[in-house]
Every structure is written in structure tokens, then in C-alpha cells.
Amino acid sequence: EVQLVESGGGLVQPGGSLRLSCAASGFTFSSYAMSWVRQAPGKGLEYVSTLSTNGGTTYYANSVKGRFTISRDTSTNTLFLQMGSLRADDMAVYYCARGDTTIVPKGVALDYWGQGTLVTVSS
Amino acid sequence: DIQMTQSPSTLSASVGDRVIITCRASQSISRWLAWYQQKPGKAPKLLVYKASNLESGVPSRFSGSGSGTEFTLTISSLQPDDFATYYCQQYNSYPWTFGQGTKVEVK
Numbered sequence: 001e002v003q004l005v006e007s008g009g010g011l012v013q014p015g016g017s018l019r020l021s022c023a024a025s026g027f028t029f030s031s032y033a034m035s036w037v038r039q040a041p042g043k044g045l046e047y048v049s050t051l052s053t054n055g056g057t058t059y060y061a062n063s064v065k066g067r068f069t070i071s072r073d074t075s076t077n078t079l080f081l082q083m084g085s086l087r088a089d090d091m092a093v094y095y096c097a098r099g100d101t102t103i104v105p106k107g108v109a110l111d112y113w114g115q116g117t118l119v120t121v122s123s
Numbered sequence: 124d125i126q127m128t129q130s131p132s133t134l135s136a137s138v139g140d141r142v143i144i145t146c147r148a149s150q151s152i153s154r155w156l157a158w159y160q161q162k163p164g165k166a167p168k169l170l171v172y173k174a175s176n177l178e179s180g181v182p183s184r185f186s187g188s189g190s191g192t193e194f195t196l197t198i199s200s201l202q203p204d205d206f207a208t209y210y211c212q213q214y215n216s217y218p219w220t221f222g223q224g225t226k227v228e229v230k
Contacts, residue, residue: 035219037167045159045167045210047219059217062124095166107173109157109214113166 002026002112004096009117016086016121022079022096022114029077030055033099035110036070036081038092038119048094049081053102064090083119091121125149125213129222135230142198144225146211151191155215158187158196161224162207170209171196201227 008020022034036048049070050059058070069082079096094117097110126149136142146156154174159167169178171187174194184199198205206229211222 044224045161045212045221047212047221050217050219059219061218107176108169108178109155109172109212109219110159110167111169111172111178113168115166 002098004098004112004114006094006096006114006117009094009119011120011122012086013123014087014121017082017084018086018119020081020083020094020096020117020119022081024077024079024096024098027098028101028103029072030074031103032101034070034072034079035097035099036079036094037097037110037113038090038094039116040089040092043092046092050099051079053100086119086121088121091119093118124218125152125216125220127211127213127220127222129209129211129225131225132223133226133228135228136201137230138201138203140201140230142201142205142227144196144209144211144227146189146194146196146222148192148194148213148215152213152215154190155213156187156189156194157212157214158185159210159212160205160207161210167210198227 003025005023033053035050051070067085071080098112128147156174158171161167175187208224208226
């Protein structure tokens with residue numbers, strides 16, 4: 001069974017930093033693209049970042065480029081999102097989600113999602 | 124960035140109704156479009172990918188169609204479990220973008 005469990009959210013002051021983690025299980029983590037998507041309170045879904053299947057290419061929303069860094073550790077099957085220079089408009093539930101694979105490409109963007117972790121930016 | 128526009132933003136319907144949600148892209152995205160369902164306090168759930176492919180386990184009353192810039196999600200006979208918010212998402216090019224959502228509520 002595919003499972004994605006986010007952690008690391010919490011309260012941070014404006015300008016501060018936070019690192020989110022997403023523990024993956026139930027699939028061959030190193031063969032899948034992985035992404036982060038966020039949702040501000042009462043708002044819609046917003047794309048944040050993607051790490052390619054081989055871990056060598058990253059993509060970011062314009063709103064986080066230069067402030068956030070996506071990475072992974074295939075030895076622990078964990079996806080990370082390092083967030084810096086946090087602003088009030090970064091406050092949201094952050095979801096990690098599984099993307100497509102090189103094993104048997106399906107043509108999906110995001111097929112499994114974690115339950116999310118809440119990031120609150122406030123002084 | 125590619126803009127995704129859903130209509131309507133809110134839809135009032137009854138059990139058994141046929142429901143159609145539209146998603147328009149600001150430029151052609153071929154068939155690289157997904158639909159998600161989200162219920163309050165829960166993570167989104169993939170319903171349809173590549174415009175018309177039903178994700179495994181999703182009831183057949185859901186269907187997707189379209190290509191280029193115009194797409195639709197159809198629920199053939201609305202069930203009580205279908206009252207939720209629906210989002211389209213393009214993954215033709217980065218940065219990926221979502222529509223603003225369509226809330227399907229009880230009429």
C-alpha cells in the first residue's frame with residue numbers, strides 16, 4: 001500500500017526557515033517523481049515544486065523559486081522541502097504527492113497524496 | 124504560466140443529477156490534464172488523468188473529456204458521496220497549475 005506521511009510543519013516567524021519531510025513507503029521511491037502542493041486556509045490548491053524521477057531536475061512555482069528547495073534521500077525514502085524567507089502568504093497545508101514513474105510510465109501528474117502538514121507563518 | 128479556469132465556481136445539484144464541470148486552459152495543453160476531488164479536511168484524490176483516463180478504483184459515473192484548451196468532467200448520476208470540491212490541473216508544462224475549484228453542493 002502506498003503511504004506518504006508529511007511532518008515538520010509548525011509555527012515559524014516571518015523570515016524564518018522550516019524543513020518539511022515526507023516519508024514514503026509501499027513503492028520504489030527512487031523510480032518516481034515527487035511533488036509538493038500547498039493549500040492556504042480556505043483556498044484552492046497551489047503547485048509548489050517537483051523533483052524528477054532521477055532526482056536530477058527540479059521545478060518550482062514562481063512564488064517560491066529561490067526560497068524553497070526540494071530534495072530527497074533514497075536511502076530513507078524521504079522527500080524534503082527546505083523553506084526559507086517565509087512570508088505570511090506561505091502559510092498553508094503542504095501536501096507531498098507521488099508522480100509518474102520510469103518503471104511503467106502511466107502519464108499521471110499526482111496519483112497519491114499524503115494527509116498534509118500545516119505551516120503557520122506568524123510573529 | 125498557463126492559466127486554468129473552471130466553471131462554475133459553485134454548482135448546486137441533487138442526487139441523481141448529471142453534473143458537468145468545465146476547465147479551460149489559457150493555451151493548448153494537449154491532453155495533459157487531471158481532475159481531483161477534495162473533501163473538507165482531506166487530501167485531494169485523483170479521479171482522471173490524461174484528460175479521459177479513469178484512475179483505478181474511481182466509479183464509472185465519473186468521466187473526463189477534451190483536448191487542447193477545453194475539458195470537462197462529467198458525473199453521470201450524482202451520488203451522496205460526490206458532494207465535494209473538484210479541481211483541474213494541467214501538467215503539460217512547468218510550473219503546473221490548478222483551476223480555482225468547483226464546489227458541488229446540495230441543492
